[in-house]
Amino acid sequence: MNREFKRLELDAEQEHLKEADKRRAHELEMKRLELSADGAKELGSSAEAAARAPKLLPLHENSHKMDAYLERFERFAMSNNWQEAVWAT
Structure with missing residues (x-):
């Protein structure tokens, strides 16, 4: 038990x-x-x-000029408050 x-x-x-x-x-x-x-x-x-x-359009080598594209990129980066040190990446 x-x-x-x-x-x-x-x-x-x-x-x-x-x-x-x-x-x-x-x-x-x-x-x-x-x-x-x-x-x-x-x-x-x-x-x-x-x-x-806003989106940054990709570079099309045939239709864009490099200087104009870089200028657009810089304006885009500045308007989005990107640090200049990371622009290259």
């Missing part, structure tokens, strides 16, 4: 630990989802701003 009681206690404790593990896994998953949703909001707002920003 005592042995049966010990086995039942161990089974109950094991079940309790499984439930605690499930709760922790659920909490972790909820936190991951929350963080990914926050990241998506941040990316979405910056992506929207980038989509609304």
Whole structure:
């Protein structure tokens, strides 16, 4: 009888630990989802701003003159507050 009681206690404790593990896994998953949703909001707002920003047309060697293109690029970079040190990249 005592042995049966010990086995039942161990089974109950094991079940309790499984439930605690499930709760922790659920909490972790909820936190991951929350963080990914926050990241998506941040990316979405910056992506929207980038989509609304004016675009610089690419250089077409046949139809554009290099001097005119560089002048347009400089105006574009200045209007977007780019640091001159990163213009080359």
